[in-house]
Amino acid sequence: MGRKRTKSGKIRLAEVAELAGVSPITASRFFRNPEALSVAKRTRVESAAKELGYVPNLAARALASQRTEVIGVLIPSLTNNVFSDVLRGIYDASEGSRYSIQLSNTRYSILQEEKLLRLFLAQKPAGLIVTGIDQTAESRAMLEAADCPIVQIMEIGPNPVDMMIGFSHYDAARAAVAHLFAQGRRKIGFVGARMDPRVQRRLDGYVSAMKDAGLFEQRLVVTTATPTSVTLGGALFTDLLAREPDLDAVFCANDDLALGVLFECRRREIGVPEQIAIVGFNDLEFMASAVPTLTSVRTNRYEMGKTAAAMLIEAIEGRRPELPVLDLGFKVIERQSSSSRPSDNRPAVSGGGTANKMVALPSSHD
Amino acid sequence: MGRKRTKSGKIRLAEVAELAGVSPITASRFFRNPEALSVAKRTRVESAAKELGYVPNLAARALASQRTEVIGVLIPSLTNNVFSDVLRGIYDASEGSRYSIQLSNTRYSILQEEKLLRLFLAQKPAGLIVTGIDQTAESRAMLEAADCPIVQIMEIGPNPVDMMIGFSHYDAARAAVAHLFAQGRRKIGFVGARMDPRVQRRLDGYVSAMKDAGLFEQRLVVTTATPTSVTLGGALFTDLLAREPDLDAVFCANDDLALGVLFECRRREIGVPEQIAIVGFNDLEFMASAVPTLTSVRTNRYEMGKTAAAMLIEAIEGRRPELPVLDLGFKVIERQSSSSRPSDNRPAVSGGGTANKMVALPSSHD
DNA sequence: GTCGTTGCTGGTAGCGCTGTCAACGATCCT
DNA sequence: AGGATCGTTGACAGCGCTACCAGCAACGAC
Structure with a gap:
C-alpha cells in the first residue's frame, strides 16, 4: 500500500507523460484534442500510453472538466420489441464514440420520466435521448434549461425541445386505414392496448380516416390500458367481434395484437383475408412469415435509434445538424392478410400495392 | 462567472454542511452511512440537503472513494427477447438502489466480450454481470482478478468465477425430448440457429437423449450460424423435411423458430400435432395463444435477471449469498402442438402432462 | 531588426468528495 | 473516582484530471 508517488501500480496520466517526456497537461491534450500537439509529441504520448496500457480515469476527467x-436514454419499456430495435440502433451508434449510454425505463409514466430526468440532469450528461413529445410541464422546463443537446425520438410533433426524429403515427394510421379502404373494406375495427400517447395518436388517425369516409362508429374501437400481448390481441378481437359481427377488417395498433387476432381468427375459422382483413403496426419480422402473411406499417426503428444517437453525438461535439427535425416516414407493407385477392401469392414486401408509400412529412400533421 | 467561494450556484456538500451546522465530512457520512450519525445531526443534515435540493456529484465521489x-452488464444481444426479459429483471432490481446499470453488447463474440470487460474493469465497477460460462482465458483471468463481485447468468456450469445463476440447457433439452418420447414421437428433428454456446448445449442435450433411445441420426439436425428469426424457422424446417420426410416431431432451439415451423406446417398443410409435433424453447408469451398452442420449455428469465442483480448488490454490500450458484430450473409446458391427443383443449400451462416438471439440479450436468 | 502573431507547451490551482486518523465527550467498568 | 471504552465528530490531505493562463520559440510583416 505504498502510496506516496508511484501509487498502487496504477497507470496515471502522469506516468504516461513522464515516459513520453512531456508534461501531464500535454499528455492530457493528446486525448482531448490530438490536433493541438506537434506530431513528434503526439506519437511519443501515443506510444507511451500504449506501452503502459493507460486507461483514463473517467471520474477524474468528469470532475475536472465538469x-x-x-448519454442518457429514457424509454418507456424494455419489453417492447419496438424499443429493443431502437436501443440497438442507439448502442450501435455510440459504439466507437467516447460516449457511454445510460438507460432508464420510465414504464410509460411521465411522472417517473420527470423523476429520472431530474436524476440524469444532475449528473450533467453530454446529451439526452427522450421518448416522445408528451412530457410534463416540469420535464419540459428542465429539458429546455438543460445545457446539453437533446433528441426526442419515436414521433414528430410541433415545438421540438431541441432535435427530434420519428414519424407521424397519426398519418401512418390514416395510411393503414386508407389501404383497407382501397381493398374495399368498410367495417374496420381498431384494436389497441397500453394506449400510450403514440398508440393514442394511431387511434386518432384511424378515427379521422373513418370519419372522413363517414364510416366511424364508436363500437368499432376496442382498447385497453393493459400492456400489449399476442393473447390480448385475441381477447380484444373477441370483444370487437361480439360488438360488431359484420366486421370486415381490423387495424391493430401493433403487430403482437395482429398476430393474436390472426390466431383468434384461425381458432374461430374466420377466413383471413376472405372474411376479415388484418393490418398490424411496426412490421416486426414475423409478420412476413405468418400464414397468411400479415400486412403491417413498417417503421424504421433501428435507423431511428442509430440516427438519433449519431445526431446527438454530432451536436455534442458542436456540429449541429442542418435539420433539427427528421421525419423517417413509414410504409404500408401490403401482404396477404389484407389483400383483396386472397390467393395472391406475390412477394409480400415488394408487392406494388396501391397503398405502398414512403412519405416524408412536415413536422406536424395538421 | 464569479468562482471563488460560492461557485456558480451549485449546491455542494459543503453548502449542506454549512446550513446544517456540521462539518462537510459529517454531511458526507450522512449519505454514506447515516447510522453513524447522531439522530440530531442526521435530521439536520437531511433537512438541509432537502432544502437546498442537494444532489451528490457522482464523479467526485467516484474519484475520492476510488x-x-x-454495475456492468455484458449481454450478447439486445434484439433477442430472451435478453430483454433478463434485462428488465436487472433494471428492476437496480431501481431504488444506489447502483446504476451500464450495459454493453458483446454481439455473441467472446473477443468483443474480452474487450468490453477490459474497458469495464478499468472503471472499477461495483459489480459485474456477464452472460454464460464461455469466456476467453484472458477474460476469465481478468474476472478472477477483479476485485468486485461477479454474477454469471443464463446457465450454470462448473467453476463459477464468483456467483452464478441460470439453469442447465442440456437438461432442459433432454427434458423436451423426453416429453416428445412420452407422446410417442420417435423421429424428432432439431432446428437451431445462431448456435451460441447455450444453443449448442441444447443441441448436446437433444443428441444425448436421442442416442440414449437409439434414435439419433445426424440428418435430423439442422442448424445455422445465422441469427434466429421466425422466417428462418420455416426455412430450416423445410430443409429438415427434405432430408427426413417421415419426421414426426421438431424440437426448436427457441420459440421464434418454433413459430416459423408452425407457420411452415400450415403453409404445407401438415397437421400439428397430428403429423408433426412442435416443441419450442423459452416459452415466450405468444406460445400460449398460437393455434394450436405451442409446447415450450419455460425458463425464468425475468427472475434470473432480477435475482442476479439482487445477489450482486447484496454481495457488493458485503452480504454474500449462502449459495453462490443458483439453479432456477425450467419447466416443460405441454400444449397442443405436442399432445398425443390432438383435440385436447385443457389449459395449457397447468396441464398435468407427464413431462411437466420443475427441476432444481446441481450446478453441472454430468 | 523589431514587433506582433501564431503554435505549442507547461505551471498552477482546483473540481467535490471521502479515507484516515486524531480528538472529543459520554458511558461503562472495577 | 479513575481509567478504559465506545460513539461521534472534525482536520487534513489527496483522488486523477483539466481549465486557465503564462511563457516561449518560430515565423512573417513592416
Missing part, C-alpha cells in the same frame, strides 16, 4: 461523457 | 456505483 461534464460527463454519458 | 470506486464507482456502476
